[in-house]
Amino acid sequence: xxxxxxxxxxxxxxxxxxxxxxxxxxxxxxxxxxxxxxxxxxxxxxxxxxxxxxxxxxxxxxxxxxxxxxxxxxxxxxxxxxxxxxxxxxxxxxxxxxxxxxxxxxxxxxxxxxxxxxxxxxxxxxxxxxxxxxxxxxxxxxxxxxxxxxxxxxxxxxxxxxxxxxxxxxxxxxxxxxxxxxxxxxxxxxxxxxxxxxxxxxxxxxxxxxxxxxxxxxxxxxxxxxxxxxxxxxxxxxxxxxxxxxxxxxxxxxxxxxxxxxxxxxxxxxxxxxxxxxxxxxxxxxxxxxxxxxxxxxxxxxxxxxxxxxxxxxxxxxxxx
Amino acid sequence: xxxxxxxxxxxxxxxxxxxxxxxxxxxxxxxxxxxxxxxxxxxxxxxxxxxxxxxxxxxxxxxxxxxxxxxxxxxxxxxxxxxxxxxxxxxxxxxxxxxxxxxxxxxxxxxxxxxxxxxxxxxxxxxxxxxxxxxxxxxxxxxxxxxxxxxxxxxxxxxxxxxxxxxxxxxxxxxxxxxxxxxxxxxxxxxxxxxxxxxxxxxxxxxxxxxxxxxxxxxxxxxxxxxxxxxxxxxxxxxxxxxxxxxxxxxxxxxxxxxxxxxxxxxxxxxxxxxxxxxxxxxxxxxxxxxxxxxxxxxxxxxxxxxxxxxxxxxxxxxxx
Numbered sequence: 048x049x050x051x052x053x054x055x056x057x058x059x060x061x062x063x064x065x066x067x068x069x070x071x072x073x074x075x076x077x078x079x080x081x082x083x084x085x086x087x088x089x090x091x092x093x094x095x096x097x098x099x100x101x102x103x104x105x106x107x108x109x110x111x112x113x114x115x116x117x118x119x120x121x122x123x124x125x126x127x128x129x130x131x132x133x134x135x136x137x138x139x140x141x142x143x144x145x146x147x148x149x150x151x152x153x154x155x156x157x158x159x160x161x162x163x164x165x166x167x168x169x170x171x172x173x174x175x176x177x178x179x180x181x182x183x184x185x186x187x188x189x190x191x192x193x194x195x196x197x198x199x200x201x202x203x204x205x206x207x208x209x210x211x212x213x214x215x216x217x218x219x220x221x222x223x224x225x226x227x228x229x230x231x232x233x234x235x236x237x238x239x240x241x242x243x244x245x246x247x248x249x250x251x252x253x254x255x256x257x258x259x260x261x262x263x264x265x266x267x268x269x270x271x272x273x274x275x276x277x278x279x280x281x282x283x284x285x286x287x288x289x290x291x292x293x294x295x296x297x298x299x300x301x302x303x304x305x306x307x308x309x310x311x312x313x314x315x316x317x318x319x320x321x322x323x324x325x326x327x328x329x330x331x332x333x334x335x336x337x338x339x340x341x342x343x344x345x346x347x348x349x350x351x352x353x354x355x356x357x358x359x360x361x362x363x364x365x366x367x368x
Numbered sequence: 369x370x371x372x373x374x375x376x377x378x379x380x381x382x383x384x385x386x387x388x389x390x391x392x393x394x395x396x397x398x399x400x401x402x403x404x405x406x407x408x409x410x411x412x413x414x415x416x417x418x419x420x421x422x423x424x425x426x427x428x429x430x431x432x433x434x435x436x437x438x439x440x441x442x443x444x445x446x447x448x449x450x451x452x453x454x455x456x457x458x459x460x461x462x463x464x465x466x467x468x469x470x471x472x473x474x475x476x477x478x479x480x481x482x483x484x485x486x487x488x489x490x491x492x493x494x495x496x497x498x499x500x501x502x503x504x505x506x507x508x509x510x511x512x513x514x515x516x517x518x519x520x521x522x523x524x525x526x527x528x529x530x531x532x533x534x535x536x537x538x539x540x541x542x543x544x545x546x547x548x549x550x551x552x553x554x555x556x557x558x559x560x561x562x563x564x565x566x567x568x569x570x571x572x573x574x575x576x577x578x579x580x581x582x583x584x585x586x587x588x589x590x591x592x593x594x595x596x597x598x599x600x601x602x603x604x605x606x607x608x609x610x611x612x613x614x615x616x617x618x619x620x621x622x623x624x625x626x627x628x629x630x631x632x633x634x635x636x637x638x639x640x641x642x643x644x645x646x647x648x649x650x651x652x653x654x655x656x657x658x659x660x661x662x663x664x665x666x667x668x669x670x671x672x673x674x675x676x677x678x679x680x681x682x683x684x685x686x687x688x689x
Contacts, residue, residue, distance in 0.1 A: 123654065180525045194620075196517065203622025204501045207655035210619040215612050215650050218538065225652060291536050298531040299515075299620060301524020329536050329548060333444065334528035 050111040054102050054154075055168075055355030056095055056118040057161065057347075060084060060136030063095055064347065067102040067113070068355045072172040074348070076105045088142040096151030103152070115155035116148065117357030119164035119350045126206060129158055157357040159200070161350055163209065165343075166193025167200050168353030169306045173344040178304040182296055183343070184211055186289070186309040189224075190232045194300070199360055212236070216291050234288035237264035237311055243281045252277050268314045282314060283321050290325020297330040297338055308343035315342075371432040375423050375475075376489075376676030377416055377439040378482065378668075381405060381457030384416055385668065388423040388434070389676045393493040395669070397426045409463040417472030424473070436476035437469065438678030440485035440671045447527060450479055478678040480521070482671055484530065486664075487514025488521050489674030490627045494666040499625040503617055504664070505532055507610070507630040510545075511553045515621070520681055533557070537612050555609035558585035558632055564602045573598050589635040603635060604642050611646020618651040618659055629664035636663075 052075065056065040059082060067076040078098050082091060095118070103113050122134025129145025131137075145156045159167075166175075166183035175181040179198055185191040190212030194201040202208050212232035213225050220229025221242070233239055244267055248258050254277035255270050256262065270278035293305060305326075311318065319340065327335040345352055373396065377386040380403060388397040399419050403412060416439070424434050443455025450466025452458075469477045480488075487496075487504035496502040500519055506512040511533030515522040523529050533553035534546050541550025542563070554560055565588055569579050575598035576591050577583065591599035614626055626647075632639065640661065648656040666673055 192620075196522065201517065203655065204624040205622065205654065205658050207652065208620065208622035210622075210652050210655065213619050213652055214616040216536070216539070218612060227650060291539060295535040295616060296620065298534050299513075299529065299617065301526065301529035301531075303525040331528065331531050331534055331546060333526065334524065334531065337526050 051114040052106050052111060053114055053355040053358040054099055054116045055164075055351035055353065055357075056098065056116060057164070057350030057354060058082065058091075058095065058118060058120050058137075059161070059350075060121055063091075063098060064351050065095075065098045065102060066348070066351045066355065067105055068352065070359065072352060072356070074352075076102055078102060082137070084137045088137070088139055088144070089147065091137070092142075092144060092147035093151070096148055099148070099152045099154070103154075113154060115157060115358035116152065117157045117159065117164065117354035118144070118148070119159055119161040119354045120144070121161045124158040124160055124206065126158060126202075129156070131158070155358070157354075159202075159354065159357055160193075160206065162191035163193040163200055163202060164351075164353035164357065165191075165308060165349040166195055166209070166306070166353065167356050168345055168349035168351070169308070169343055170195040170198070170353075171356045172352050173349060174306045174341045175304045178302075180300065180302040181304045181306060182209075182211070182300060182302045183306040183308055184289075184293070185343075186236055186307065186311040188236060188238050190236050196300070200357075211292065211296065214292055214295060216288055231288065231292040235285040235292065237309070240264045240267050240281050240285055240311070243284065244277065247277050247281075254278065264311055265313075268311070268317070271314070271317055279317075282317055285311070286318055286321035287325050290322055291329045293322070293326035293340065294329025294335070297326065297334045301334040302338055305338060305340045306343050307340065308349065312342045372435040373427050373432060374435055374676040374679040375420055375437040376485075376672035376674065376678075377419065377437060378485070378671030378675060379403065379412075379416065379439060379441050379458075380482070380671075381442055384412075384419060385672050386416075386419045386423060387669070387672045387676065388426055389673065391680065393673060393677065395673075397423055399423060403458070405458045409458075409460055409465070410468065412458070413463075413465060413468035414472070417469055420469070420473050420475070424475075434475060436478060436679035437473065438478045438480065438485065438675035439465070439469070440480055440482040440675045441465070442482045445479040445481055445527065447479060447523075450477070452479070476679070478675075480523075480675065480678055481514075481527065483512035484514040484521055484523060485672075485674035485678065486629060486670040487516055487530070487627070487674065488677050489666055489670035489672070490629070490664055491516045491519070491674075492677045493673050494670060495627045495662045495664050496625045499623075501621065501623040502625040502627060503530075503532070503621060503623045504627040504629055505610075505614070506664075507557055507628065507632040509557060509559050511557050517621070521678075532613065532617065535613055535616060537609055552609065552613040556606040556613070558630070561585045561588050561602050561606055561632070564605065565598065568598050568602075575599065585632055586634075589632070589638070592635070592638055600638075603638055606632070607639055607642035608646050611643055612650045614643070614647035614661065615650025615656070618647065618655045622655040623659055626659060626661045627664050628661065629670065633663045
């Protein structure tokens with residue numbers, strides 16, 4: 048396989064990112080184009096196929112070749128048929144993406160959920176390198192997760208594993224978009240932090256935070272870094288609940304590494320100090336004493352790096368013909 | 369391997385149970401003797417070795433042989449050294465059990481935690497037969513758990529996975545023996561049910577339950593089956609919290625089967641109807657729609673059946689020389 052390369056694609060609602068990688072995960076070529084989801088699934092698939100062809104061209108003249116393509120999608124893939132069952136950001140339902148891409152490119156294509164490939168990417172080349180059992184938690188508008196066990200992506204019985212954001216932590220807590228109350232996502236996501244800030248602003252709490260419509264989690268983190276009391280309290284509260292959520296995951300999965308990704312993870316020590324403290328306080332010592340909790344390293348590259356790694360996994364279960 | 373057998377031992381604080389099994393998990397011979405833990409680790413190891421020798425004798429004259437011995441211990445095993453690090457019911461610390469048993473029997477010996485082997489037993493020959501991804505939750509004085517993924521026991525990075533009883537469900541809930549508050553174990557174990565009954569009795573709630581010292585969870589379940597309002601409320605409340613705990617496990621692990629073991633599981637439909645309802649209400653539909661939640665089938669045999677199965681796992685990681 049020394050003359051082989053792999054291609055990873057990260058299909059997002061806004062952009063398609065892709066790269067050609069060597070078998071050690073080194074990035075040879077990188078591309079990014081807008082998704083233009085409004086043009087419909089076939090057009091988007093055509094754009095992805097075009098990117099694959101361009102990336103493949105970089106090695107074609109050297110006598111080397113591409114072993115396959117992995118693709119992460121923002122939704123629910125059906126690995127056995129190669130269909131994207133549901134991808135709300137793309138307005139997709141039952142799109143036979145693997146069939147399209149195989150027809151256009153002639154390459155083996157492997158489909159996976161985007162949170163899962165990001166986890167696999169961090170485990171292969173990022174903050175989880177060398178980890179056997181790793182959990183990635185991505186904190187953004189919602190909370191996503193991906194699980195790598197024994198060095199392989201774990202996706203569960205029908206691909207739904209790793210829904211860490213919908214663990215119920217406070218049964219009487221805030222309403223979640225999923226219909227339940229007190230999911231981790233309602234207590235500790237970027238959205239939750241903005242909600243907490245607005246509630247405090249409405250109560251007239253003194254703060255440097257703006258009452259404007261476009262208040263974002265990054266504003267809260269910046270204000271906390273500048274010493275704003277309310278913002279500090281919000282970060283501490285988010286870290287408290289996230290610590291409970293991570294503690295539960297540590298008790299169940301006993302991972303060696305937890306990688307925290309997403310914009311909120313850029314808060315640095317401000318978030319990680321209380322987060323690590325709360326996580327260890329909320330699990331048994333035996334498991335808590337060995338787990339590293341670290342920020343993600345690959346940023347926006349994690350998706351296509353992990354997607355490329357799909358090609359190199361033992362494919363008895365994941366391979367989609 | 370057709371002429372081979374395996375031996376499984378379930379070492380408990382009160383009794384040692386063991387059996388000789390064929391490679392399909394069929395029980396050929398069964399033994400049970402008191403542990404007599406007070407006599408010390410070497411004496412207990414000697415009693416186990418005696419049981420192994422007896423069980424082995426049943427095949428020795430037939431030209432067949434025993435491939436190995438698996439043993440489940442009520443505590444924390446260190447698989448790499450074959451020591452039992454800590455087993456509070458036996459008053460054991462750092463007992464080199466595998467070394468003892470190998471010296472006495474000359475057979476390969478595999479060590480595991482008792483909750484884990486029970487899970488493996490149910491997956492091999494009990495309620496989880498045919499399951500790829502199964503979680504067993506045992507509800508007794510505390511709440512224990514074992515996880516089987518891709519048909520193999522999953523024990524985590526240092527053997528501490530599956531501590532389902534210490535998931536924090538109500539951060540402001542009752543004090544747990546582990547030092548935290550609101551662990552699943554404080555809300556839904558046999559102990560928790562008895563505590564709820566006592567609190568209600570102290571408040572003077574009308575019930576058939578006795579105020580006597582020796583009130584047990586089984587009394588509450590029997591009273592509930594006879595229609596006692598308080599007992600019914602307690603079972604419903606335990607099922608509510610257990611449903612949240614199971615919902616969280618379903619969201620994380622997406623198992624095809626959850627097996628409920630322990631005395632409380634004998635409550636039947638009274639427990640299982642609200643339990644299944646609450647579990648499915650507390651996880652995402654994608655994972656909730658495919659999971660079966662069923663009572664354990666092997667009872668006290670689960671431990672030695674699963675212990676025997678240890679011998680037949682791919683032993684690259686578990687083998688203890």
